[in-house]
Amino acid sequence: MESVIERIQKGHFSHFHGGIHPPEQKFLTSTKPIASAQIPEQLIIPVRQHIGQAGDIIVAVGDKVLKGQALSASNSPMQLPVHAPTSGIISAIENAVIPHPSGLSELCIIITPDHEDTWRKRTICPDHHLLSKDQILEKIANSGIAGMGGAGFPTQVKVSTLAKINYLIINAAECEPYITADDLLIQEHSPTVLDGIKILDHLLAPKNILIGIEDNKAKAIETLQKATADIAHIHVCVIPTKYPSGGEKQLIKILTNQEVPSGVLPSSLGIVMQNVATCFAIADAVINDTPLIKRVVTVSGQALDKPQNIWSLIGTPVGFLTQHCDYKNRQHKHLIMGGPMMGFSLSNDQIPVIKSTNCILAPSEAEIESPYSTGTKEVECIRCGQCADVCPAQLLPQELQWSAKAKDQQQLTKLNLFDCIECGACAYVCPSQIPLVHYYRVAKAEIRQxxxxxxxxxxxxxxxxARKERLEREKIARAEKHKKAAEARKARMNSGTSEAKTEKSAVAAALARVKAKKAQASTDDHKINSEPESTNEQASDKKDQVANAIARAKAKKLAKQAQLKEGQATENLTTDNDKEASISAKLDNVTVSDKKAKVAAAIAKAKAKKLQQAENSNDSLSTDTQAKSDEDKKAKVAAAVAKAKAKAKAKAAERTQDDKPDVLVANDNVASAIDVDASSAKIDIASTQSAAELKKARIAATIEKAKAKAKAKSSLTEETIKTEAKSSLAEETIKTEATAITEAPIPGAAELKKAKVAAAVAKAKAKKLAAQAQKVAEPENSEQGDDDNVIASATDSKKARIAAAVAKAKAKKLAADTNKSPTSE
Amino acid sequence: MAFWIASSPHNHQQSETSGLMRLVIYATIPGIFAQWYFFGWGNLIHIAMAITIVLVAEFAVLSLREKKIRPQLFDGSAILTAVLLGISLPALAPWWITIIGSLFAIIVVKQLYGGLGHNPFNPAMAAYVMLLISFPVQMTQWQPPLPLLAIDLQFADTLSLIFSGYTPQGYSVEQIRTHVDGFTMATPLDTVKTNITLGLTVVESMESPIIGKHFGIGWEWINAGFLLGGLFLLTKKAIHWTTPLSFLTSLFICSFIAFILSPDSSASTMFHWFSGATMLGAFFILTDPVSGATSVKGRLIFGALAGLLVYLIRKFGGYPDAVAFAVLLCNMAAPLIDQYTRPRTYGHNLGVKK
Structure with a gap:
């Protein structure tokens, strides 16, 4: 322990590995006094200026603040408040670009100064010995003091360490080129700096205080030596100039020959290091009750006419300072915050000075001709190893670079990338001009990510x-619960009380009911099927049968339609040449129909005629007949739809005979349109289940049918007879039907009936019209029968057959009408 | 008004790889001058040829690899390879030896491995070894120093010998190598080696006319020239002192031990230092950063290993000189050496230190 001091007193220092000697350029500013603070038009104060969390803002936009007034409050040691550097009005609290290499924006408090510079009330404390340690610590914390050397670590945290401190090291090395802020601060304010050191001495009670200062600051060294001459345990250590001797770890190595283990704070070695500027701020805060609102900033570089150190208010835009130093307006501005080795470029000059800003560098283009600044001339690494020679952390920069390029994060960690202090010595010496530090920064960020x-x-x-486990647990718990509940119920039921009995009997009754129902269902099935086997099976069998029948019918109908369509297609192709041939082909199609079905249809015909008459004379009768069952209705509607379709097709065939291909095409279109309508109507019907709905749908379908017919007819009439009157009549019919449609949806039996009657009337009218227009009826007739047959055979029930018969009857009547009409015409 | 955005550091010492290469090329001048003085124009012709060929080869490969041609073609690394290869070749080797060697050095050894910075072997030495193994006759036709030649060898004669194998007067390389007394003259190293196998002592070998007063006429001065160039590079900090020091020390110690043990069959330490390619190897070949070790400790091991290998091959191997082989073997070992000689990072493994 003592030997270290002896060694220092002899002027022997240990060395850290590597290091470089870049041009110092300190002469630019080191001989000029610190200029006093000017108040800019606007102050931009980032809420967070240190390592840690931002304080909570306690002011609002429009508030008038006094100089030194806290703008934010801290609740934890890692939170630091910020203060108003001058009196003024808070004009905004918004995101603004902060001084950070990323150029990102963060929350800032923007103050418009009133230029009166009115202080808040201060209590001066001339002797810090009157204060307790806690009071001093509180003052330091409330003044928002963070390390002013660059890192910005909350000072109060650093000095409140409980570890036993052997060495308090005051860092006045200032190894970066250009920067003279600490140098000038010592030259001009050594008493205050010394006060700060004494306060720290009081707080930490170190065995020795070492002030590390590079030998290129003769005046400051002299001042310090004079000031500390009478204090035995303060040693001014004049160390050789070498970059980066101002790095915390490097300075510790130089002064104490100890290495700070990786990932450990120096306090574990009994060492605390504080920057000179921080000492000044501590003294100002404790003695003068002045929070950290201003600092010395070196504004240097050959692009400035008057480079100098300036007392700058925190939040002063950089542009204000460079203007003060006569920054020549050039095409490419290059402003660096910090020194040339570790500083970062600024994206604009409205970025504010913060607590850790020690330098603003405005170099001329010739001055810093770094390949990293003027466009990279990077070539391949030749493993010359110069970087490893200068690395103060004794890393292997060239190997780190390979791994960083290969994104080998494991290897990077193994090579201790995170021990890199980003001093830039490796990139400074690299003959291949590889921006090594940049690669490391990117790699570090990627690893963190x-x-x-x-x-x-x-x-x-x-x-x-955890979720999976919880679900499993809940499942088990639920099962357990159910089991318990069941057991409890059982126990309760068997307990013998009256309540239990009623409960028991209720359960028994319910069970009996269920049993009875089941029994009834089975007997019903027996009745229907007369089979002693399982009722469930029977029911499903029956259902299957019906479904099969329907499917069969549908398939047949589809086949027929396809056939018909084919026929039509051939017609279309051969209209010009083989008209008769096509007709015969059609007739062939017709004869394909099932004979058996025909016979059945014929039997039904007679019955249908009767029904038809009844319908004509008395509507209620027909409705009664129709209302027999849902299926009946359905089938009927289907038949009607089919009829409509068939009719339309027949008409198309008719047109072929009339030697008018154009019209034929038109009719085909109509026919297909009807087809679509009819089929859609059918689908509607099929989907509806209740009787009323079925009825409604039926009416709608009838109307649709009539409408379609009328349409077909009107087109026909236009072509064949060319009488305007008739077409208008057809239109009228459609109108009548339209009214019927509007009436149709209204529920209620009476209205439904009415609508039905109306529809029937409309139908009749339409039919008449159609009859007048028609010339040939035979193919229609046969086709009609054909379609009916399909339905009849498909439904496989008598009721359906009857419906088909009804339809046939209607068709016959229609045919009869048409037979008559040519004679009348 | 635009603001420059750059990553720190914003300062640079303004050194360049090409500058480094240029410096090394300049440092070969004393050695080349000695070569010219004692052996005539042969090596200069080979150097010139090699430079032309490497530039063409480099240009072709860089074009194929779609790299930036201008900065890489003239970064000096290819030219340095050519210079070193030209120096190493026998002065009267036929022209195609240079061409094959140069093409092999650039295309195979350098560019096929990824270009500058990626080649595991020193291109000049790899090419030299390839030539030595493939064309042993041409590669061992060492020209005796000019003072010993019966024929006056001018520039035109040398040129003619390299390109046609005969001087304009009709002398072949073999005839030129023949001493007036009728025996073929070899290099000092070769002479010593041959004499030892013939049962002669080293002291007797030292009386051979090729040896001269010290360690071989011409060769001692060539080595002195390269030593001078090397010292210049050391003062310029273009090369690190570790490799040459450890190499020469290692060679010195090995030869010294052998000399102590058996002075009759072992050449002196200074003979080893100042004959063959010792100084060229120490300052110009082994210090090639690309194919060498990187850390200080690693370089010390690298150099020591090279010295040991040179001595062992010279003493026990089939070839009289061994620098090229030793260099290639050390190149192979370099990654391993690097792996085990990583410096201790600041703040790590502190317990080991204490």
Whole structure:
């Protein structure tokens, strides 16, 4: 322990590995006094200026604030408040670009100064010995003091360490080129700096205080030596100039020959390091009750006419300072915050000075001709190893670079990438001009990102497993609960109380009811099927049968339609040449129909005629007949639809005979349109289940049918007879039907009936019209029968057959009408 | 008004790889001058040819690889390879030896491995070894120093010998190598080696006319020239002191031990230092950063290993000189050496240190 001090007193220092000697350029500003603070038009104060969390904002836009007034409050040691650097009005609290290499925006408080510079009330404390340690710590924390050397670590956290401190090291090395802020601060304000050191001495009670200062600051060294001459345990250590001796770890190595283990704070070695500027701020805060609202900033570089150190208010835009130093307006502005080795470029000059800003560099283009600034001339690494020679952390920059390029994160971690202090010495010497530090920064960011993702994934996994476990647990608990409840119920029922009995009897009754129902169902099935086998099977069998029948019918009908369509197609193709041939082909199609079905249809015909008459004379009678069952209705409607379709087709055939291909095409269109209408109507009907709905649908279908007919007819009439009157009549019919349609949807039996009657009337009218227009009826007749047959055979029930017969009857009547009409015409 | 955005550091010492290469090329001048003085124009012709060929080869490969041609073609690395190859070749080797060697060095050894910075072997030495193994006759036709030649060898004669195998007067390379007394002259190293196998002592070998007063006429001066160039590079910090020091020390120690043990069959330490390609190897070949070790400790091991290998091959191997073989073997070992000589990072493994 003592030997270290002896060694220092002899002027022997140990060395850290590597290091470089870049041009110092300190002469630009080191001989000029610090200029006093000017108040800019606007102050931009980032809420977070240190390592840690931002304080909670306690002011609002429009508030008038006094100089030194806190703008944010802190609740934890890692939160630091910020203060108003001058009196003024808070004009905004918004995101603004902060001084950070990323150029990102963060929340800032923007103050418009009133230029009166009115202080808040201060209590001066001339002797810090009157204050307790806690009071001093509180003052330091409330003044928002963070390390002013660059990192910005909350000072109060650093000095409240409980570890036993051997060495308090005051860092006045200022190894970066250009920067003279600390140098000038010592030259001009050594008493205050010394006060700060004494306060720290009081707080930490270190065995020795070492002030590390590079030997290129003769004046400051002299001042310090004079000031500390009478204090035995303060040693001014004049160390050789070498970059980066101002790095915390490097300075510790130089002064104490100790290495700070990786990932450990120096306090574990009994060492605390504070920057000179921080000492000044501590003294100002404790003695003068002045929070950290201003600092010395070196504004240097050959692009400035008057480079100098300036007392700058925190939040002063950089542009204000460079203007003050006569920044020549050039095409390419290059402003660096910090020194040339570790500083970062600024994207604009409205970025504010913060607590850790020690330098604004405005170099001329010739001055810093770095390949990293003027466009990269990077070539391949030749493994010359110069970077490894200068690395103060004794890393292997060239190997790190390979791994960074290959994104080998594992290898990077193995090569201790995170021990890189980003001093830039390796990139400074690299003959291949590889921006090494940049590669490391990117790699570090990627590794951090990956770590975050890994943590996230791990958390998600834990969450998922916890959920799975919980669900399993709940399932078991539920089963347990049910089991218990059942047991409890059983116990209760068997307990013998009256309540239990009623409960028991209720359950028994319910069970009996269910049994009875089941029995009844089985007997019903027996009755229907007369079979002693399982009722369930029977029911499903029956259902299957019906379904099969329907399917069969549908298939048949489809086949027929296809046949017909084919016939039509051939017609279309051969209209010009083989008219007669096509007709015969059609007739052939017709004869294909089932004879058996025909016979059945014929039998039904007679019955249908009777029904038809009844319908004509008395509507109620027909409705009664129709209302027999749902199926009956359905079938009937289907038949009607089929009829309509058939008719339309027949008409198409008719047109072929009339030697008018154009019309034929038109009719075909109509026919297909009807087809579509009819089929859609059918689908509607099929989907409806209740009787009323079925009825309604039926009416609608009839109307549709009539309408279609009328349409077909009107087109026909236009072509053949060319009488305007008739077409208008057809239109009228359609209108009548339209009224019927509007009436149809209204529920109620009476109205339905009415509508039906109306529809029937309309139908009749339409039929008449059609009859007048028609010339040939035979093919229609036969086709009609054909379609009917399909339905009849498909439904496989008498009722359906009757419906078909009704339809046939109607068709016959129609045919009869048409037979008559040519004679009348 | 645009703001420059750049990553730190914003300062640079303004050194360039091409500058480094240029410096090394300049440093070969004393050695080349000695070569010219004692052996005539042969090596200069080979150097010139090699430079032309490597530039053409480099240009072709860079075009094929779609790389930036201008900066890489003139970064000096290819030219340095050509210079080193030209220096190493026998002065009167036929022209196609240079062409094959140069093409092999650039296309196979350098570019096929990924170009500058990626080649595991020193291109010049790899090419030299390839030539030595493939064309042993041409590659061992070492020209005796000019003072010993019966024929006056001018520039035109040398040129003619390299391109046609005969001088304009009709002398072949073999005839030129023949001493007035009727025996073929070899290099000092070769002479010593042959004499030892013939049962002669080293002291007796030292009386051979080829050896001269010290360690071989011409060769001692060539080595002195390269030593001078090497010292220049050291002062310029273009090369690191570790490799040459450990190499020469290692060679010195090996030869010294052998000399102590058996002075009759072992050449002196200084003979080893100042004959063959010792100094060229120490300062110009082994210091090639690309194919060497990187850390200080690694370089010390690398150099020591090379010294040991040179001595062992010279003493026990089939070839009189061994620098090229030793270099290639060390190149192979370099990654392993690097792996085990990583420096201790600041703040790591502190317990080991204490």
């Amino acid at each position: 990956q770590k975050l993702l890994d943590i996230k994934a791990e958390k998600a996994k834990v969450r998922f497993e």
